Amino acid sequence: MTRGNDPAQYRTLRVALLGAGAVGSQVASLLLRHGDELADRAGARLELAGIAVRDLDAARDVELPRELLTTDAENLILGSDIVIELMGGIEPARTQLLAALNSGADVVTANKALLATHGPELFDAADRVGASVHYEAAAAGAIPIIRPLRDSLAGDRVVRIMGIVNGTTNYILDRMDTEGADFDDVLADAQRLGYAEADPTADVEGYDAAQKAAILASLAFHTTVPLETVHREGITGISAGMIQQASDAGYVIKLLAVCERITVDSVESISVRVYPALVARSHPLASVHGANNAVFVEAEAAGSLMFYGAGAGGVQTASAVLGDVVSAARRHIAGGVGVGESTRANLPIVPIAHVTTRYQITLEVEDQPGVLARVAGILSEGDVSVATVVQSAEGEGTARLVIGTHRATEAALSATVERLAASDVVDRVIAVLRVEGE
16 A cells, blocks of 8 residues: 555654754754654654743744744653754763763754764763764765765775865865955955854864764774874965965865875774865866865775765754754654764874875075975985975065975974974974875
């Protein structure tokens, strides 16, 4: 017999929503507007049981039925089959999601900070009761990357991930590249347009990207990656001059999350890091413009894969959240335990000093005979091989050297930069950028 499209035939699942901000209000609106369609896809009616908020009278992006709003999150959670957490922050989100899981509810969250710091605790709680934690929206907004890493590539061996996972920094760097604008001016525009918060520290200093890198690396390498093991640098030191210099050399500067397998002392290990890097204009990540995100995955069998799209936005992120809700509903209908996290590889996570990469070093030096030879000697002493050198006049008595290196360990490269900075022929180290994607 054909089931047809009558939602009355379905079992009803109660859905609790915690938070009604930019994403939460869109999730609530879509659940209410498209309930019948979602029922057909999930195999269950999805009843929005209530929306827990801090302030019942706060202004919201979408008008929501007042009778659904409540400040009593605890009772709402305990009466629900699926709990969606979109409040952000660590507490009370952590406590409330643990309560939901301990009650047997499945959890859907977009909370990258919580997952990066307390993910193992949540996953363990879910395993104990056979529930699931879904978090497609936590790493790259609307881009489907969590399921591909967790499910589609589970039979493959991911070697490397390079991702632009923060829309604010990509917007800033892209405008600096295309318009020659200064960092402070573009940041002010980003704040005015709502791309950046009033306090942009989490974005421009790389904290947001580091949280997402920890999540992606944990999935890709089946290893728990604590947030404190992620090397992090931001973009506040990137100037318009550095952007122009990169462009002249055929590069763009992007804030990258890089997660890769490396071998250290014959032991397979992983490195997870976030920093601004030079990316060749021929690389697919170089063409990611505006506030968009992209994740470039390299796997042994599948080869190179790229996932691209909106990394933020209320309705865009709501799309990923509702995909998780449908998945959770299907599990409830099918029965059985939830899908657990695969973090049993336990690969060691090594400091950035062990990473092999390339540098572009920009120096201001004295414009006199023998300086280039002295600089080359310092590089040679540090076992750093020079690939390219571009020299230009900087001012009266000074010159600029832009040195591209061959691949070397981060430890050797950083030590060499320190020796250059201390040399009596180097006035100052203007910039040091790594080169990725080659």
